Amino acid sequence: MSTCQTCSNSHPKGTTCMRRVPIFLPLSGEEMGEVQRLIVQREYKKGEFIIHPLKIMQCLFIINRGKVKVLRPNSEGKEQILYVLTTGDFFGEQALFGRMSEDIIVEALEDTGICTISKAQFQALLQKMPQIALKMMEVLALRLSKMEELVESLGINSVEQRVWDLLEEYAVKFGKMTEQGTLIQLPLSREEMANHLGITRETISRKLAKFQDEGKIKLIGHKQILLKK
Amino acid sequence: MSTCQTCSNSHPKGTTCMRRVPIFLPLSGEEMGEVQRLIVQREYKKGEFIIHPLKIMQCLFIINRGKVKVLRPNSEGKEQILYVLTTGDFFGEQALFGRMSEDIIVEALEDTGICTISKAQFQALLQKMPQIALKMMEVLALRLSKMEELVESLGINSVEQRVWDLLEEYAVKFGKMTEQGTLIQLPLSREEMANHLGITRETISRKLAKFQDEGKIKLIGHKQILLKK
DNA sequence: TGACTTTTTTGCGTAAGGTCACATTTTTTA
DNA sequence: TAAAAAATGTGACCTTACGCAAAAAAGTCA
Numbered sequence: 001m002s003t004c005q006t007c008s009n010s011h012p013k014g015t016t017c018m019r020r021v022p023i024f025l026p027l028s029g030e031e032m033g034e035v036q037r038l039i040v041q042r043e044y045k046k047g048e049f050i051i052h053p054l055k056i057m058q059c060l061f062i063i064n065r066g067k068v069k070v071l072r073p074n075s076e077g078k079e080q081i082l083y084v085l086t087t088g089d090f091f092g093e094q095a096l097f098g099r100m101s102e103d104i105i106v107e108a109l110e111d112t113g114i115c116t117i118s119k120a121q122f123q124a125l126l127q128k129m130p131q132i133a134l135k136m137m138e139v140l141a142l143r144l145s146k147m148e149e150l151v152e153s154l155g156i157n158s159v160e161q162r163v164w165d166l167l168e169e170y171a172v173k174f175g176k177m178t179e180q181g182t183l184i185q186l187p188l189s190r191e192e193m194a195n196h197l198g199i200t201r202e203t204i205s206r207k208l209a210k211f212q213d214e215g216k217i218k219l220i221g222h223k224q225i226l227l228k229k
Numbered sequence: 230m231s232t233c234q235t236c237s238n239s240h241p242k243g244t245t246c247m248r249r250v251p252i253f254l255p256l257s258g259e260e261m262g263e264v265q266r267l268i269v270q271r272e273y274k275k276g277e278f279i280i281h282p283l284k285i286m287q288c289l290f291i292i293n294r295g296k297v298k299v300l301r302p303n304s305e306g307k308e309q310i311l312y313v314l315t316t317g318d319f320f321g322e323q324a325l326f327g328r329m330s331e332d333i334i335v336e337a338l339e340d341t342g343i344c345t346i347s348k349a350q351f352q353a354l355l356q357k358m359p360q361i362a363l364k365m366m367e368v369l370a371l372r373l374s375k376m377e378e379l380v381e382s383l384g385i386n387s388v389e390q391r392v393w394d395l396l397e398e399y400a401v402k403f404g405k406m407t408e409q410g411t412l413i414q415l416p417l418s419r420e421e422m423a424n425h426l427g428i429t430r431e432t433i434s435r436k437l438a439k440f441q442d443e444g445k446i447k448l449i450g451h452k453q454i455l456l457k458k
Numbered sequence: 459t460g461a462c463t464t465t466t467t468t469g470c471g472t473a474a475g476g477t478c479a480c481a482t483t484t485t486t487t488a
Numbered sequence: 489t490a491a492a493a494a495a496t497g498t499g500a501c502c503t504t505a506c507g508c509a510a511a512a513a514a515g516t517c518a
Contacts, residue, residue, distance in 0.1 A: 072381045080384040082377050094374060097367045130359030137362055138326045140369040145323060147376040148311055152301045154383040155309040155427030159475070190496060198384030203475060205497050222484060222495065388505070419466060432505060434467055451465065451514060460518095467512065475504085482497065488490090 017041075017064040017115055020088045022139060026131040035125060039115045044108040051092060051106040058119040061092045066112025067187055071105050071195070081196040082147070084109070084187050086173075093140070096122060109187055154198050162197045163207040167217065171227050181228040183220075190222070246270075246293040246344055249317045251368060255360040264354060268344045273337040280321060280335035287348040290321045295341025296416055300334050300424070310425035311376070313338070313416050315402075322369070325351060338416055383427050391426045392436040396446065400456050410457040412449075419451070 018024045018032050018039075027035065041064070044050055050061060050068060063085055070083040070091060085091060091106060096119055117125070126133045153162050167184065175182040186193075190208075191201045208225070211217045218226040247253045247261050247268075256264065270293070273279055279290060279297060292314055299312040299320060314320060320335060325348055346354070355362045382391050396413065404411040415422075419437075420430045437454070440446045447455040 072377065074381065074385050078385040080381040082380060093370055097370055126363060130356075130362060133359060133362040133366055134355060137366045137369060140366060140373060141322055141326055144369060144373045144376060147373060147380060148301065151311060151376060151379055151383065152303065152309040154380065155424075156303050156307040195384075200476060201496075202477080202498080206475090209497075429506060430466080431468085431507080435505090438467075461516100462518095463514105463516070465512105465514070468510090470508090471506105472508105473504105473506075475502105477502075478500090480498090482495105484493105484495070486491105486493070488492085 017062075017113075020064070021062050021090070021115075022088055023062075023090065023132055023135045026135055027129060031129055035117075035129075038117050038121045038125070040117075042114050042116055044112045044114060046108055046110050046112075048108050049105065050108060050112075050114065051104055053103055053105070057092075057116070058095045059092060059116045060090055060096060060119070060122050061106070062090045062115040062117075063087055064113040064115050066114075067109040068106050068112060069109055069188070069192065071107070072103055073105060079105075079195050080198070081188070081192055082150075083143075090136075090139070093136070095119060159197070159199055159203060160207055160210075162199070163193075163204055164211070166193060166197060167211075167225065167227055170225075175227065178226070180218075181226050184225045184227060186223050186225060246291075246342075249293070250291050250319070250344075251317055252291075252319065252361055252364045255364055256358060260358055264346075264358075267346050267350045267354070269346075271343050271345055273341045273343060275337055275339050275341075277337050278334065279337060279341075279343065280333055282332055282334070286321075286345070287324045288321060288345045289319055289325060289348070289351050290335070291319045291344040291346075292316055293342040293344050295343075296338040297335050297341060298338055298417065298421065300336070301332055302334060308334075308424050309427070310417070310421055311379075312372075313402075313425075319365075319368075322365070324348060388426070388428055388432060389436055389439075391428070392422075392433055393440070395422060395426060396440075396454065396456055399454075404456065407455070409447075410455050413454045413456060415452050415454060 018036060024032060024035060044066075049055060051057065065087060067084060067086045068091070069081055070085060071079045071081045073079045083089075083091075094104070126136075153165055157165065170184045170186065171182045174187055175184045177183075188196065190204050194201045194204045197204070208217070208219060212219055216228060218228065220226060247256075247265060253261060253264060273295075278284060280286065294316060296313060296315045297320070298310055299314060300308045300310045302308045312320075323333070355365075382394055386394065399413045399415065400411045403416055404413045406412075417425065419433050423430045423433045426433070437446065437448060441448055445457060447457065449455060
């Protein structure tokens with residue numbers, strides 16, 4: 001299922017994954033070493049569940065490599081995708097505050113390496129190194145702001161606008177500049193994108209086809225889109 | 230427009246508004262007194278803007294009495310209501326982390342008393358009393374969870390379900406138990422509720438009428454709803 | 459209390475997205 | 489590389505909420 005090893009073992013040269021994690025950036029080298037020893041590294045295969053109602057782990061997860069999707073399923077089998085998280089992002093913070101992370105599911109979108117710290121150890125860490133709490137608060141505030149943006153988009157933008165906004169977001173996060181425009185490596189399938197935007201698979205297909213007809217984008221296979229400039 | 234006075238002045242008997250504010254609960258009596266001296270109390274009339282793009286104040290706002298709505302307007306004049314906040318809730322935390330609070334508007338829904346602490350002073354406070362940061366982080370995580378719920382609702386629930394969920398939420402927050410059921414004092418107008426749920430004024434009217442026909446609720450004037458048991 | 463204003467309700471036609479069924483393309487696997 | 493599987497695209501039809509307009513109800517103020 002998943003192998004365990006200390007994070008430092010996997011970086012023999014001493015370059016640690018912690019440098020990529022914003023919430024640990026304010027720490028001194030010595031403090032980082034201390035945190036390092038608490039971290040357990042885990043590996044997840046594409047499609048594997050990292051958090052699942054049937055698989056409860058009370059710890060903080062920090063993505064070292066790869067991508068995950070965070071989603072809430074509803075009773076009728078539909079699912080709302082909340083985030084796509086990648087290197088340096090954390091999740092599982094709900095569990096740290098005693099709140100059961102209700103029905104959140106986190107699934108690996110590709111092979112993913114994750115650092116975990118147990119709830120108890122992380123809470124002790126917060127007491128000892130309050131800088132982490134400050135930084136974490138900042139990241140949470142940012143994520144909140146992001147979620148507020150999504151609410152605005154779901155609430156007042158037209159479907160077409162929502163799809164376009166998503167492309168622009170992905171262009172920034174997953175795009176590479178080329179001569180013809182920005183080439184986006186899509187992290188989600190059509191169905192998953194639809195589940196993020198609160199629409200259906202068919203609708204997103206139609207909107208993308210429309211954008212292509214209008215010359216705004218070029219669909220390349222199913223996993224790439226060229227956003228023309 | 231708004232009067233200023235230290236919070237302690239408005240509570241001659243020494244009972245301070247701070248006791249109602251979760252993020253200050255972990256503080257000792259002495260620490261509370263210290264924070265108290267940094268607080269400036271302001272009063273806002275119903276309909277007055279507390280945060281507005283044209284009225285930038287870099288501070289943390291804590292509601293002492295009353296209710297406010299937090300909303301994001303879009304370019305076409307529509308507005309998405311994000312939260313209704315009340316006694317003990319805070320807002321304006323975005324500004325504390327250097328992020329411009331883009332286009333957020335906060336407006337008083339009724340006459341409201343608010344405690345404010347300047348950005349600089351609050352940041353110093355966080356350094357000095359890290360318990361506040363821990364508590365604030367917890368509250369932010371809770372609010373994030375709330376926003377995720379709203380996204381789920383906007384994304385996958387039917388309009389009818391959304392309206393019903395809102396009634397149930399208000400029943401908990403603003404309802405009083407009576408013999409016939411829960412009497413809800415609505416904090417928002419039909420239009421505002423619609424702006425929260427991403428639908429139109431007319432649609433929410435129709436759904437409420439339908440619920441009434443089905444015997445689930447009883448509309449009492451425009452500002453009260455009886456949720457029958 | 460009565461006139462006035464604001465908010466809400468309701469009817470009706472329309473547009474937009476959902477649903478279903480099936481064709482097509484891409485990706486995966488043998 | 490070919491066959492199988494998975495994902496995506498497309499057309500026809502249907503449902504639902506929107507938008508406009510006008511009526512009704514509730515709230516407000518002199």
